Amino acid sequence: MSQILYTSGLQKSYKTGKETIPAVNGVDLEVFSGEIFGFLGPNGAGKTTTLRMLTTLLQPDAGEVSICSYDLYQQPEKIREVIGYVSQSGGADKDATAWEDLILQARLYGMSKREAAARASDLLAALGLESIADRRPATYSGGQKRRLDIAIGMINRPKILFLDEPTTGLDPHSREQLWDEVRKLRDLGTTIFLTTHYMEEADALSDRIAIMDQGQIVLTGTPASLKDAISSSGTQASLNDVFLQHTGRYNKSAQIA
């Protein structure tokens, strides 16, 4: 498989008053074309900061990043052409209908009116959103809103789609529906870079995962290999066990107990 995203020694710190807090502290990542890459970590691990650097929203303090062989510092415009990003808050405009919002997004990528309309129709159909085409977000269900956010992020047929906690706040049914959509996207050839808090989600969707804690990557591998590595004979460890062991949460709670 060919490499689509690569980072080395990625760093970002925030200044609050006199203190400098390292949010991302030397992250090395490799994502391959066509995979669903699960990016996990506890709150405050630095996942979103990493994602914001990869999507050109935030300038790293140090480190190399290349996406589709484009360098983040030299060719951010090229990177913007080939990525899609769905942030935690989504990004659908509350004052626009789904149709208007998709057309605007398509036009911002330079599509003609006709191309934009064709692309918007395709995405509405693919994500089962025809019924909300002419409605504004106030009337959508949580699942519909999320699928529209994803449609917006997909409008430019990105080579790699970043999804930041896409199922947070969804009911179990909508979540499973969204998982199916994400798998469909991958089957159509889109690489997916997914952050999530939910271990069963990462386990169900990801081809490979990386676990981040305190600004660093503590573990990378396929879900199966990571689970097997800590399973003892007879008991099968879950991804949750892997996560807790490697983010140090087991040890701390054991000490408190």
Added chain:
Amino acid sequence: MTFLSNLQLFYSRKIREALRNPAFVMMTLTIPLLYLLLFAPMLKRFTGMAEFGSTNVLNFFLPGMIVVLAVFGGLFVGFGMIDEIRQGVIERFRVTPASRLALLFGAVLRDVTSVMVQAIIIIAVAIPFGLKVNIPGLLLIFPLIAMLTAIFSAFSYALALIFKSEDALAPITQGISMPITLLAGFLLPMSLAPGWLQVAAHFNPVYYAIEASRTLMSDHIDAQVVMEAYAFLIPLLGLVSWWAIRKFKTVIS
């Protein structure tokens, strides 16, 4: 070309957003009328006083009202952008190759448009009350009002990006709006002020806009005052835009 097409897309989006907000449309249209209705009747007694222009008192006060419409029509727009930041809309646009300058100016031009509409309403309605219009003067007032709105609007959007919170933006914009309008002689002419206040006024863009608009609406246009206003506002607009666009490129987190 990307810039112009992006600008048109962002501008249309903001205009649509405004037209879909009934409260915005209502207030945009009624505020100019309220200024006239609640303030103009008090002017009768000033007629003939030298400080207020010898000919027509409405011609003296109306420019102040228009300029204040521009200040308020620009300074408070940042609140809307905080909401957009929270929704993730701004971030979503920043991940696309769209021009950042177009993203900012699409919004700024919408604000300029709404202030222009208000200015036209207030002038049209004031004519039956005795406002005397001279067309060349008006043609030079409108660019000034547009620039002043753009300055405050771009400034307000930049503040929104920096602070991202209504709790910070509210006191800052309130704190700015009070001194800059008072210190521009929008109600009483600055010629009534003591020397130190007059000196302070010369650092205030609103002062230049009001002085120039007044002379442009009077019988005897003072070209010097008009040139000073343009010479102050054009570079200031450039400076504020440059600063705001830097914030659009870097700040949001």
